[in-house]
Amino acid sequence: MLPVEGCGRAAPALPSYKQGSMDLSDDEILRRVQQGERTEFLELFDRYYPRIEGYAQRQLHNAEAARDIASETFLRAYRHVDSFRIGEISYVGYLFLVCRRLILTERQRARSSPVVPWDPAQHENLAEAEPQADTAALPLARVLHAEKRAVVRQALQQLPADDQEIILLAFERDLSRRDIAQILDKPSVSAVTSHLYRAMQKLKVVLLQQGYFDATEAGWK
């Protein structure tokens, strides 16, 4: 886990960024930050923090580590905001890039396998987190729906780590294939497309094995 500095201490309130910042694009906010209006960076934080922490949680399956990594992602991004060159990569893509590197470092530190093994206990916890999973109070259709979602998530976790990564990034809003190529250090956009296609094919095979789809009906057999 990354060190947490100052957690538990209530930081004095800063003047919040201008209300008009909410309408500005990321690039416009970054220009302001680079020109000295540092508090504007908080707008970028508010925009993207939930997604960065969610991404880290999906990758690490550890809420505490994900929180630390998401926090560290924004601290590092802030420290290097002056050297960020606008236009090379979208800022949300850059944040995912920083976050991914921290995740890789965390994995190396923890000496864990890149492929996260399926943890049935964690799976149960996730299912419990869903309101639809309250089997006593919901109709059968909704329970089945929740179970199908759990099956998909389980199938995703059976894929190799790089396949999981590209699938998770592909389903992130605002990330273009160019961004994903830079995050995953791919040579081109078409490399992203082909990798994603292969990863999805693998996922389809796992889902078929688990009986998620009616293979005969779908013509996949």
Place this chain on the structure above:
Amino acid sequence: MLPHEDEQGEGLWNHIEDIKQAGGPARPAPLDTLLPVADALHDALSSDGYLPNGQAQARARLVEAIRADRGPVAPPAPTRVGQGAGAAGTLFQQHWPLIRLLIILAVGAITVYMVWTAYLRSCDHTPTQPRRSLSRENVSALQPVIALQDPTPSLQPSYFDPTGTTSSPQIRARGHCLKSVSPQD
């Protein structure tokens, strides 16, 4: 990737983009492609129970970092004077420690220069005749007296000034200046 896979890959990406935009599948996907997998995946990921819960702590850390970076943060200016003025202000703020050091060094240098100038001026104001008459013997004779830093030089005017014409403060000044005269001169 085979050419048909290339097309299917493009189709898959476009479908994922549509799902992301619409928040779910806009139209039924053909079952013989990967599109239903994408639909199922989007459905599963959008309800996977991972909710961010460290935002307040992370924001506090970031606020601290911004404070440490900038010191007391002033509220943003209501109007921007211009990019040039903003950049100059930023440059000044970024290099403020260096600028402060340079100012201190400059003040120190000016002070040393003024003291040194005053010292030389005090030497120049002493009568020239006794100074001209300083021989090596006189200088060596004065050395012990200078070293002693006699607090009452006025009691020995004849020793410092054989002519007896100079006043006591002038003698003191001369004696001070003589410190810089080397016996080899």
